[in-house]
Amino acid sequence: MTPTSCALDAVHQRISHACVAAGRPVQSVQLLAVSKTFPASAVVELAMQGQRLFGENYVQEGIEKIAQVNELTQNRWPLEWHFIGPLQSNKTRPVAESFDWVHSVDRLKIAQRLSEQRPKGKPALQVCLQVNISGEPSKSGVSPQEALDLARAVSVLPGIQLRGLMAIPEPATDEHTARVPFAQLRALAQAISANGILLDTLSMGMSADLEPAIAEGATIVRVGTALFGQRPPLTSQ
Numbered sequence: 001m002t003p004t005s006c007a008l009d010a011v012h013q014r015i016s017h018a019c020v021a022a023g024r025p026v027q028s029v030q031l032l033a034v035s036k037t038f039p040a041s042a043v044v045e046l047a048m049q050g051q052r053l054f055g056e057n058y059v060q061e062g063i064e065k066i067a068q069v070n071e072l073t074q075n076r077w078p079l080e081w082h083f084i085g086p087l088q089s090n091k092t093r094p095v096a097e098s099f100d101w102v103h104s105v106d107r108l109k110i111a112q113r114l115s116e117q118r119p120k121g122k123p124a125l126q127v128c129l130q131v132n133i134s135g136e137p138s139k140s141g142v143s144p145q146e147a148l149d150l151a152r153a154v155s156v157l158p159g160i161q162l163r164g165l166m167a168i169p170e171p172a173t174d175e176h177t178a179r180v181p182f183a184q185l186r187a188l189a190q191a192i193s194a195n196g197i198l199l200d201t202l203s204m205g206m207s208a209d210l211e212p213a214i215a216e217g218a219t220i221v222r223v224g225t226a227l228f229g230q231r232p233p234l235t236s237q
């Protein structure tokens, strides 16, 4: 077995253990492999082992990688590309054109541009609202108080489909503390659904905290390091 296939197996095991512990079906959680900073060849290697969902943080890098992967694989597998990074309004077009999902919609203007720029022949772009669930001043994301209004406005836009909420809480020191913000995100999604905007997706949990996220209802966990190894330190991006 190659190292990455061990890594993929190990992450699948963590997900199944967490699902069993939570009394949830294993299929209720999807694994999004976060391939930022890793080359197209690393994506192809995981795709050969059956991984289908890939996440990217940076527009330029993501667009180039999607093209390279398509070239390398000749679209042999139906890969799904998720944009999960901060999105500036002048960079929405390539995202609307090339990705299948965006997890990081945090204001109406971004959603409106994605809606207008989504090519007509493509299925609706699937979107999550990123919520600043712990209310950290430096973090992107809509505040929990404003999430319902944003969800209402986004849910009626053509070309995009609102699916759920995403959050990146502060790293916690123990599993019990780690669950608190995930529980808050779940409660917020339930409150929005109770207002008639049905949400079926909770994008939460990463390499370090996928277990507490699954315990609180995550339906997509976004995992980078545990699959691909340590990323090189950030330079300009």
Ligand SMILES: *Cc1c(COP(=O)(O)O)cnc(C)c1O
Pocket: 034, 036, 057, 084, 085, 168, 206, 207, 208, 222, 223, 224, 225, 226
């Ligand atoms: C990088 C990143 C991840 C993956 O983080 P790991 O700790 O490497 O698993 C998940 N979500 C977002 C938004 C990220 O930027």
